[in-house]
Amino acid sequence: MTRSINKILKKNKSFTINGRLWIECNNNRFFGPGPLELLERIDATGSINQAAKEMKMSYKKAWEIISTLNEQSAKPLITTQTGGTKGGGSVISDEARELIAYYRHLRERFNNFLKRETEKME
Amino acid sequence: MTRSINKILKKNKSFTINGRLWIECNNNRFFGPGPLELLERIDATGSINQAAKEMKMSYKKAWEIISTLNEQSAKPLITTQTGGTKGGGSVISDEARELIAYYRHLRERFNNFLKRETEKME
Numbered sequence: 526m527t528r529s530i531n532k533i534l535k536k537n538k539s540f541t542i543n544g545r546l547w548i549e550c551n552n553n554r555f556f557g558p559g560p561l562e563l564l565e566r567i568d569a570t571g572s573i574n575q576a577a578k579e580m581k582m583s584y585k586k587a588w589e590i591i592s593t594l595n596e597q598s599a600k601p602l603i604t605t606q607t608g609g610t611k612g613g614g615s616v617i618s619d620e621a622r623e624l625i626a627y628y629r630h631l632r633e634r635f636n637n638f639l640k641r642e643t644e645k646m647e
Numbered sequence: 648m649t650r651s652i653n654k655i656l657k658k659n660k661s662f663t664i665n666g667r668l669w670i671e672c673n674n675n676r677f678f679g680p681g682p683l684e685l686l687e688r689i690d691a692t693g694s695i696n697q698a699a700k701e702m703k704m705s706y707k708k709a710w711e712i713i714s715t716l717n718e719q720s721a722k723p724l725i726t727t728q729t730g731g732t733k734g735g736g737s738v739i740s741d742e743a744r745e746l747i748a749y750y751r752h753l754r755e756r757f758n759n760f761l762k763r764e765t766e767k768m769e
Binding site for chain 1: 652654655656657658660661662663664665666667668669670671672673674676677718719720721722742745746749753756757760764
């Protein structure tokens with residue numbers, strides 16, 4: 526009864542299914558592409574300030590994300606040292622790495638879902 | 648080797664996986680929750696102006712969405728009559744109804760994906 530969706534859409538164009546995925550904590554966004562990138566950049570640079578700059582994000586916004594991440598986690602995901610021989614800096618914890626790995630796998634499964642749905646349209 | 652994700656997150660909070668899904672045409676967003684709601688409200692009210700108002704959307708924005716929808720579709724999804732005994736109005740086509748039905752089913756499959764992933768976290 527229902528026509529195939531690609532009969533409704535124009536022939537000469539390319540249609541795909543796409544989307545975004547995130548983890549919510551008590552119905553508030555907790556972790557998604559933004560926090561993932563922030564953690565990765567803090568890991569690469571050792572600096573929240575540098576990571577925020579690279580993302581064109583204010584330092585305040587970066588701190589808010591970090592504070593939320595740490596609040597919802599059993600152990601802190603990001604710790605900041607001041608002073609010391611290296612002049613301080615920020616590091617991400619093993620738990621943060623596991624959260625990153627979990628989210629990457631989740632995203633892979635989601636990409637497979639999107640791919641299957643896009644193929645079904647054709 | 649990897650700890651379960653729920654060992655990383657706080658015990659007393661409720662975590663869920665959530666997301667958004669849309670159709671792209673040549674890598675531009677074409678159809679998602681916004682256009683779906685607009686079509687449904689035009690169908691209910693027979694008026695683009697009224698539908699836009701209900702969504703707190705400008706008339707211009709609503710027209711842009713409608714114009715994009717009609718451009719990418721083999722047949723128009725929304726047609727507007729002026730004058731006539733009923734004083735004109737806008738109607739959605741059978742193709743628009745099929746697109747709505749397709750998107751609702753897609754969204755159902757996506758909800759199942761989200762539910763399975765949320766259950767896996769626990």
